[in-house]
Amino acid sequence: MFAESSLLDLLTTTPLFAVGLTLAAYLIGNGLFQRLKRPSWLPAILIAALLLAGALALIGLPYATYHQGASWLTVLLGPATVALGMPLYQQLPRIAELWRPLAICLPIAATLAAFYALAIAWLMGSSDIILASIAAKSVTAPIAMGITEQLGGTVALLMGALLITGVITIPCVSLAARFLNIDDERLIGFTLGLNGHAIGTVRAFEISPTAGAFASLGMSLTGIFTAMLLPIAWRLLGIGS
Amino acid sequence: MPVLSGFLWLISYWLIGEVVIHFTALPISSGVIGMLLLCATLALRGRVPSTIAAAAQPLIALLAMLIMPGVVGVFFIVGELAGQWSAILTALVVGTLLSVITTLWLLKRLIGQPDVR
Numbered sequence: 001m002f003a004e005s006s007l008l009d010l011l012t013t014t015p016l017f018a019v020g021l022t023l024a025a026y027l028i029g030n031g032l033f034q035r036l037k038r039p040s041w042l043p044a045i046l047i048a049a050l051l052l053a054g055a056l057a058l059i060g061l062p063y064a065t066y067h068q069g070a071s072w073l074t075v076l077l078g079p080a081t082v083a084l085g086m087p088l089y090q091q092l093p094r095i096a097e098l099w100r101p102l103a104i105c106l107p108i109a110a111t112l113a114a115f116y117a118l119a120i121a122w123l124m125g126s127s128d129i130i131l132a133s134i135a136a137k138s139v140t141a142p143i144a145m146g147i148t149e150q151l152g153g154t155v156a157l158l159m160g161a162l163l164i165t166g167v168i169t170i171p172c173v174s175l176a177a178r179f180l181n182i183d184d185e186r187l188i189g190f191t192l193g194l195n196g197h198a199i200g201t202v203r204a205f206e207i208s209p210t211a212g213a214f215a216s217l218g219m220s221l222t223g224i225f226t227a228m229l230l231p232i233a234w235r236l237l238g239i240g241s
Numbered sequence: 242m243p244v245l246s247g248f249l250w251l252i253s254y255w256l257i258g259e260v261v262i263h264f265t266a267l268p269i270s271s272g273v274i275g276m277l278l279l280c281a282t283l284a285l286r287g288r289v290p291s292t293i294a295a296a297a298q299p300l301i302a303l304l305a306m307l308i309m310p311g312v313v314g315v316f317f318i319v320g321e322l323a324g325q326w327s328a329i330l331t332a333l334v335v336g337t338l339l340s341v342i343t344t345l346w347l348l349k350r351l352i353g354q355p356d357v358r
Binding site: 018022023025026044045048049050052053056063066067070071073074076077078079080081082083084085086087088089090092098100101102104105108109112113116117118119120121124125126127130134137138140141142143146154155156157159160161162163164165168169172173176177179180182184186187188190191194195196198199201202205220223224227 | 248251252254255258269270271272273275276277278279280283284289293294296297298300301303304305306307308309310311312313314315316317318322325327328329330331332333334335336337338339340341342343344345346347348349351352
């Protein structure tokens with residue numbers, strides 16, 4: 001608002017402004033997170049996202065313009081997802097030990113992750129578009145976007161659902177783990193990745209590399225499974241037709 | 242330049258994922274296919290080449306930053322969905338809590354205590 005629109009136009013002609021803004025918000029968000037002694041109810045990514053949204057509103061930069069510039073960063077999500085193959089490989093022996101329970105748990109848990117939220121939203125009278133937008137709430141962003149477009153939901157609401165789900169997963173897991181008396185990093189990591197996608201996985205890597213690897217595994221398997229489940233379920237239930 | 246050649250590997254795997262999707266019409270993202278292919282390749286070679294490690298480690302550390310631009314979008318649709326938010330929030334928060342409890346409980350039942358290792 002106080003910035004001259006011409007100056008803002010000049011700065012946003014290159015993607016560097018959006019990239020710089022994102023880096024600044026990320027670094028400041030992380031700094032604040034450390035300063036606040038790493039609270040589990042307020043992850044660094046939420047602080048950073050709030051700072052970034054505040055900055056965009058303050059300088060009057062439309063989200064679409066910002067997002068276009070920031071695509072120079074988001075394009076790296078592809079190779080970054082591929083990179084997760086490395087911790088996955090490094091933990092293969094530990095994963096192999098548990099392949100049977102994980103293979104039984106995954107389809108049930110991934111189905112329920114979508115089902116609980118859909119059932120509650122449906123009971124509370126949400127529209128088909130909202131149901132389609134939040135169905136992939138536990139799936140990692142690049143896969144979830146594809147699913148949501150297929151189901152006819154809005155991607156912006158999906159991203160919100162992903163943020164809320166990812167952020168809320170972290171305290172839910174610590175609470176449930178204490179309640180169920182679980183301190184096995186492998187189980188906690190797998191649960192974080194299965195329910196909290198990339199945000200949960202980032203948190204799991206903060207706990208330990210083992211938790212991180214199980215989270216990557218949970219995240220990718222949930223993504224693959226849900227990507228096949230939801231389009232079929234939608235067709236069977238006849239939603240949105 | 243180990244980082245660059247590692248990065249080229251990661252990009253190549255992602256592109257292979259794109260090609261696989263094009264020919265199979267799988268409803269999966271190319272990143273996930275690339276990830277599984279990378280994991281399979283490393284398992285076949287039996288070790289992580291230093292080039293891959295040099296590129297993969299910093300990228301994984303940046304994952305949270307890479308999803309930020311998309312995440313911020315939610316603050317700009319808050320107004321559009323006025324009146325719907327209580328249902329959406331309840332569904333997400335309660336749904337996630339139930340789902341986390343179910344997952345952990347299932348895993349505990351299936352795997353048992355860590356001392357069984």
